[in-house]
Amino acid sequence: MAARSRSNPLALAVLALLWERPMHPYEMSMTLRERRKDESVKLNFGSLYSVVDSLVKHGLIEAASTERDGNRPTRTVYRITDSGATEAIDWLTDLVRTPAKEYPQFEAALSFLPLLGPDDVVRLLRLRQASLERQVAGLEASLADAKALGLPAIFSLESEYESAIVRAELAFVTTLVTSIADGSFEGVELWRDLHARAAAHGRLDPEELAEALAPYLSPP
Amino acid sequence: MAARSRSNPLALAVLALLWERPMHPYEMSMTLRERRKDESVKLNFGSLYSVVDSLVKHGLIEAASTERDGNRPTRTVYRITDSGATEAIDWLTDLVRTPAKEYPQFEAALSFLPLLGPDDVVRLLRLRQASLERQVAGLEASLADAKALGLPAIFSLESEYESAIVRAELAFVTTLVTSIADGSFEGVELWRDLHARAAAHGRLDPEELAEALAPYLSPP
DNA sequence: TCCCGAATGTTCTGGTTCGAATATATCTCG
DNA sequence: CGAGATATATTCGAACCAGAACATTCGGGA
Known part of the structure; x- marks a missing residue:
């Protein structure tokens, strides 16, 4: 077989x-x-x-x-x-x-985040944040329901897990959005400059992006 | 188009x-x-x-x-x-x-966890725990490297995220395995009984499983 | 020099997955 | 009582994807 x-x-x-x-x-x-x-x-x-x-x-x-x-x-x-x-x-x-290698979509998005400007990113992350908060609330509510019904924890472990992961993502997003918004995020000026110039002529210039990236590429 | x-x-x-x-x-x-x-x-x-x-x-x-x-x-x-x-x-x-709905394999596994006995689960979760610890160490090391090279944080955000998520999973697993092992996990006796009887006649009996589950099925 | 293994590139094959389409039975509401 | 919504139940075709197979070039050592 x-x-x-x-x-x-x-x-x-x-x-x-x-x-x-x-x-x-x-x-x-x-x-x-x-x-x-x-x-x-x-x-x-x-x-x-x-x-x-x-x-x-x-x-x-x-x-x-x-x-x-x-x-x-x-x-x-x-x-x-x-x-x-x-x-x-x-x-x-x-x-x-054995933990399996997974590829969450948000991780992919973070990989290409420099394509968006920091102000857009702040706006979008705030929306994500709100959405995650609703999701956590929903999960917690249904866990509370299950508990109220007397369902043993073994049967809702997967929701406990999901809730833990979503809360971790929420914490990550919150930290990130806060630091970009208040300017404490490292390198945010460089990032903003790149896009400020881009705005001038319609869209992010590939050459400028390439130049900005160049010093950081091909690590060991 | x-x-x-x-x-x-x-x-x-x-x-x-x-x-x-x-x-x-x-x-x-x-x-x-x-x-x-x-x-x-x-x-x-x-x-x-x-x-x-x-x-x-x-x-x-x-x-x-x-x-x-x-x-x-x-x-x-x-x-x-x-x-x-x-x-x-x-x-x-x-x-x-917008957070996308994802289906991590571990979440699926947790869904069907009652198929395994609590002692096996403890053994397996400890192995997972060790594996996750190595993974976190690896991620933290490469983040430290990137920082040492002067790579701005915006270019390794995806690793920061992955690290945050893996650490959350590790925390979840640690809590879970501890509570099963020390018997404080709710319903662990029921779970253990089911499998103790199963061990007697070769494998988990579908009927016993169904009976054990019956009181908890078809929630509102 | 010549052969081997690694690097450079693309194509093929067939299983997997998605989403829509299909068809009938039953319920429901005026 | 009939029309439309909903539930029951499966099939189909097209797109998708993984992995292997293929074909060539290059570098380095025997």
């Missing part, structure tokens, strides 16, 4: 669901939604069916039955196989043990 | 590079590497060429020349167009202003 690519965590979600009981794909998607797992695993109807096919092809799940209910499309109910159960545990073990 | 999907930040990187000067794809990839941008934007040779094609197709960049050097494959040098410059700024603006 050729090794499967563990790229899409939706496959892990499928394995975890089928661990509990056999289901057909639509039922899986609805169950994931009910349990709010679609917050932590990207769920896409189209992808779900291909992921299921791929799991079948690799022998990690298998068709348990195909049932027809009235005139609706035939549904195929799947169950997990022994190698599927093993794979789920192995995969999960790996994810917990 | 059909709207391009902004899914792959590598396209933004290409626009940002061509803003400075025309380049051929291989040169782009090498430049991204030299500047360590491949840490913040996933760089893949295969993808780079398709991304470039797609940018050409949408009129955001264009071929400036095709040169043949000896008998090597013909290289095509590209330059940014006006609409490409606009798109770069718009895209970047959007990324800075």
Whole structure:
């Protein structure tokens, strides 16, 4: 059996669901939604069916039955196989043990931030800040709800984690925006000059940017 | 011109590079590497060429020349167009202003954590903890280097951000592992029981899991 | 000098993923 | 009671992406 690519965590979600009981794909998607797992695993109807096919092809799940209910499309109910159960545990073990290299979009944006001028950046970061604050409030509220309902912490760990990460980003953004706005951010004059001149002739001049960057390029 | 999907930040990187000067794809990839941008934007040779094609197709960049050097494959040098410059700024603006929904793998793993037993989880989290500590140390070291070289902070913001996020994850993991290990984690007995019984007959019983979960499912 | 490995560049292939399209059943509200 | 919204359930095509394969040149040592 050729090794499967563990790229899409939706496959892990499928394995975890089928661990509990056999289901057909639509039922899986609805169950994931009910349990709010679609917050932590990207769920896409189209992808779900291909992921299921791929799991079948690799022998990690298998068709348990195909049932027809009235005139609706035939549904195929799947169950997990022994190698599927093993794979789920192995995969999960790996994810917990080893931090994966991820590429958050905001990190990419920060990489290219010099393309924007400092005043624009301040304006945009303030908007981001507000948005993050709302997000934190939302997460904290739903955590409080879960707690009020008596749901043990083990079932909302992923929200605790998300909340911790978002709060860290918020702290970062707050520090950054403050320091740019009050001028204490190191090199902000250079940055502002570059864009002040750019404003004069329509857009940031590639040559000026290149020149400004030149002294800092090709590090060891 | 059909709207391009902004899914792959590598396209933004290409626009940002061509803003400075025309380049051929291989040169782009090498430049991204030299500047360590491949840490913040996933760089893949295969993808780079398709991304470039797609940018050409949408009129955001264009071929400036095709040169043949000896008998090597013909290289095509590209330059940014006006609409490409606009798109770069718009895209970047959007990324800075609006937090994107992301799906970190660790968050997915936390979602399915009950599949593993608490003792295994403690062992794995300790390994993760050590790994995160090394990562933070590495990031801090390279930030210190950059500072020593006189590189202004604006050019290593993405590392500052990454460091902040990793430190937050480390704090989260540390708290979590400690509380599971010392038994103060809420519901840890229930969790341990489930797996103690599982160990008796080979693997976690789906029915027991389902039963244990049942009281907590279908929240409002 | 000649061969090997590293660097320079691009293309190909096929699996993955997305988003829209499809089709029927059931609910709901006037 | 019928029309439109919503829920059930899957399929399709196009775009996307990763990784390998390919092809050439250059540098350095035996």
